[in-house]
Structure formats: structure tokens, C-alpha cells
Amino acid sequence: MQTSGAPVDDALSGLFRTALAHAGAPLSEAYRRLREDSRCISAPAIGLYGRRVAVPGDADEGWWKMISIRDEIFVAISECRYARARTECVPPEGFVEFHYLVTGPAHVGVDGDDADSVQVEAPNFIVCHQGAGLPYQITCPQGPRRALGLYVSSRYFARLVDALGVEGEAIRGRLAAVKDDELYNVQMRLTLDALQAIEQLLASAHEGVRELLFVEAKCMEILYASVGVWADSLRHGAPDGILSSRDLMLMERARMMIDADLQKSMTIPDLARAVGTNASKLKRAFKFLHGVTVFEYSLRRRMHEALRLLADERQSVGQVAAAVGYQHQTSFTTSFRDFYGFAPKDARQLRGADRANAGG
Structure with missing residues (x-):
């Protein structure tokens, strides 16, 4: 990752930190430049x-x-349909991040590697x-993305947790246990009130200072509801996790092995042995990071590759079925139609932006 003077290609492939400042820029610097605009x-x-800010x-x-x-x-509110995957480095700044993804998957990985996936479905x-010592990457793949991110400073969050008193002790303890080379990461269910507030925020027609x-x-309403859910989940013993940089790298290795050979379908034990972990940890950590099982991730990759081969390479349906690991064309056609909502033969009419607009 470059840390200054990002060229045009960075802007076209990066996210808002890159667009407002440069590749590898802290979020605080991006917002400082925003304020000066x-x-x-x-x-x-x-x-x-x-x-x-228009997506470049x-x-x-x-x-x-x-x-x-x-x-x-x-x-940060995203209303996008990316024509290509976009990636940028996230340097550590002490934020407690809350991410609400309404449409489209996101991927997270350690700095310098391709991304591990974190997909959160409303x-x-x-x-x-x-x-403090773990940069990571955020990657948003091609396609639609409708999301809200709240990046809460450590100073503000400490005051918030203190205000909660006893209720905030479990949260304080979990975050205090995060080492410099670790990532705390937990997924939880939103309350109906919080979900409605997010929809209202994303659909806002306000302008100017009224919008601010x-x-x-709305963000205060969403944040306090989310912290309440978090505190309740810890009190009731719901699972959360702290992953080391090694854990992230092993899950990245598993993802890369799936991507490398879409014709091959490895069992969980085989994949675990190949990356140097055990099957139980692989299933838990992969699902935790990706929000989907190994099978679900593999299916999504096969369907994306199938669409590319049909639309760009103009291969026959039979050729594509074999290329993405299906022994029978009829099974592939059924899976493809279920995933995208149209038949493989119709995909050959898609080009460029049409592919980006396709479902899945």
C-alpha cells in the first residue's frame, strides 16, 4: 500500500479514505480534508x-x-453499485466500529493480503x-452496496461505557483484552427499532444543516440501541471472538485455496489440514469472518466466475458448468438460476455495467 501521492488507479480502486486523502490514509485525515473542502x-x-462524495x-x-x-x-453512508472490486488499508486509530450492511458483502483481511470476508446480512x-498494531484491509466487491458505518472514537466510547455503569463492564473488559495484533469481531441481531432507524437514515431526503x-x-438512536444489544449478548453468554493476525491469515489462506480451484470441492477436514488448523476452528472462524459457511462462500465464487465466463469469455453453458465444478449441466443451470434469477443462456447477453448490475 502506498502512503502518499495516490495515483489515479488508487482512486478508481479504493474507497473513501483513498478518494479524499490517499491510499493508507487514516480516517481522521480523510475527514479533515472533507472539512476543508x-x-x-x-x-x-x-x-x-x-x-x-461521488465514487470516483x-x-x-x-x-x-x-x-x-x-x-x-x-x-459513512454508502449508496453504491461498484463496477469493480474496491480495496483500501485501514490503519489502527482506536475506533470501535459499528457496521450495518443492507446490501452487498464486504471482506476484511490483514494488511498486505487479499481480504477475508465479513458479510453481514440485515x-x-x-x-x-x-x-494498535494490526492494520487490515476492507474490500467491497463488484456490485451493489448499501451500508452504514459508525466509527466511534475511543475517547467517546469510553465515556459511553462509563455512563452505562455495571452494564458496560462486560464491553469494557472485552475491548481491554484485545492485544496489539488482534481483531475483536462480533455479529449480533439488530432490534426492530434500530433497523427502522437505519432505513430512515438511508432514505433521508433532508438537505443542508437539517440533514446533519x-x-x-438517527446515529445516536442506532448507536445506543446497538450498544444495548451488545451488552445484553455478553451478559447472556452469546459467542464473540478475538482473532489473531495468524487466525486472519489462515482464513485468508483457506479463501485463496477455494478461489484458486473452483472445479475442486474440498471437504472441511481437508481444507483445515491444508491451511494448518482444525476443522472445528475453520468452521467457526470462517463463518465468523465471512458471515457465510465455506460452502456458501464457494457457491458464490462459482456463480461469479460462471457469470464472467458466460458474459465475457462467451463460453457455452456446458463448458462453464464443468469449469466451476458441476458434473451435470442441468444442476448448474438450476443453481445459476436460483442465484441470479435468470438462466445461464441469458447471461451471454450481459456486458460491462450489466454484469455489475446482476443479482448475487
Whole structure:
């Protein structure tokens, strides 16, 4: 990853840190540059500022709406349809991150490697806190993405947890246990009220300072509901986890092995032995990081590759079925139709942007 002077290709393949600052930039620097932009809308008296940022690319790929609440909570709203996968490095800044993904998977991996997947399907959300010495990568693949991210400063979050008193002790303990080379990561179910607040926020028609005020109000509602769910889940012994950089690398190795040979379907024990872990840990950690099972991830990759071979390589349905590990063309046709909503023969009519707009 470059740390300064990002070339055009970085902007086209990166996310909002890269678009506003440069590849590898801290989130705080990206928002500082946002604040200095003449197009930024601000309410200095109450510490709010932000604006909509177009996704850089060759075509209209949507936008990110970025708003700061007193530089203590950074809000990033994504309404995008990416024409290509986008990746950027996330340096450690001490944030407690809350991610709500309404449409489209995301991937997380250690810096310098391709990404491990973290997919969260509504009404779930993910809480993430990285150790002080663990940069990681966020990768959003080609296709639609509709999401909300709240990046809460350690200072603000400490005050929040203190205000909760006894209820916040379990959260404080979990985060205190995160070592410099570890990533805390937990998925939980949203309450109905929080889910409705997220939908209202994403559908907001407010503009100017009114929008800043609306976003602040809704984000506080979502944040406090999420912290309540988190505290309740810990009190009732719900599973969460702390993953080391080695764990992330092993899951990345497993993902790469799946990607490397889509014709081959390895069993869980075989895949675990191949990457140097045990089957039980592989199943738990892979599902924890990806939000999907090994089988579900493999299916998604096979379908994406099948679409590429049909639309770009113009291969026959029979050739594509064999290339992605199906012995029978009829089974492949059924799986493809279930995944995308149209038949493989129709995929050959798709090109470029049409592929990005396809389902799945």
C-alpha cells in the first residue's frame, strides 16, 4: 500500500479514505480534508459537518455520504453499485466500529493480503475493534452496496461505557483484552427499532444543516440501541471472538485455496489440514469472518466466475458448468438460476455495467 501521492488507479480502486486523502490514509485525515473542502456543509456551533462524495470511476457508481459528529463519531453512508472490486488499508486509530450492511458483502483481511470476508446480512450488524498494531484491509466487491458505518472514537466510547455503569463492564473488559495484533469481531441481531432507524437514515431526503441534525439524531438512536444489544449478548453468554493476525491469515489462506480451484470441492477436514488448523476452528472462524459457511462462500465464487465466463469469455453453458465444478449441466443451470434469477443462456447477453448490475 502506498502512503502518499495516490495515483489515479488508487482512486478508481479504493474507497473513501483513498478518494479524499490517499491510499493508507487514516480516517481522521480523510475527514479533515472533507472539512476543508469548499463543498462541505457545516454547523460549527454544534460540531457537525459533512457532504456527499461521488465514487470516483469511469461511470456513475453512486456516492458516499460522510458526516462528522464533533470528530468523535465519523459516519459513512454508502449508496453504491461498484463496477469493480474496491480495496483500501485501514490503519489502527482506536475506533470501535459499528457496521450495518443492507446490501452487498464486504471482506476484511490483514494488511498486505487479499481480504477475508465479513458479510453481514440485515438485520445483523457487526462490531469491530482492531489492536494498535494490526492494520487490515476492507474490500467491497463488484456490485451493489448499501451500508452504514459508525466509527466511534475511543475517547467517546469510553465515556459511553462509563455512563452505562455495571452494564458496560462486560464491553469494557472485552475491548481491554484485545492485544496489539488482534481483531475483536462480533455479529449480533439488530432490534426492530434500530433497523427502522437505519432505513430512515438511508432514505433521508433532508438537505443542508437539517440533514446533519437528522443524521446525528438517527446515529445516536442506532448507536445506543446497538450498544444495548451488545451488552445484553455478553451478559447472556452469546459467542464473540478475538482473532489473531495468524487466525486472519489462515482464513485468508483457506479463501485463496477455494478461489484458486473452483472445479475442486474440498471437504472441511481437508481444507483445515491444508491451511494448518482444525476443522472445528475453520468452521467457526470462517463463518465468523465471512458471515457465510465455506460452502456458501464457494457457491458464490462459482456463480461469479460462471457469470464472467458466460458474459465475457462467451463460453457455452456446458463448458462453464464443468469449469466451476458441476458434473451435470442441468444442476448448474438450476443453481445459476436460483442465484441470479435468470438462466445461464441469458447471461451471454450481459456486458460491462450489466454484469455489475446482476443479482448475487
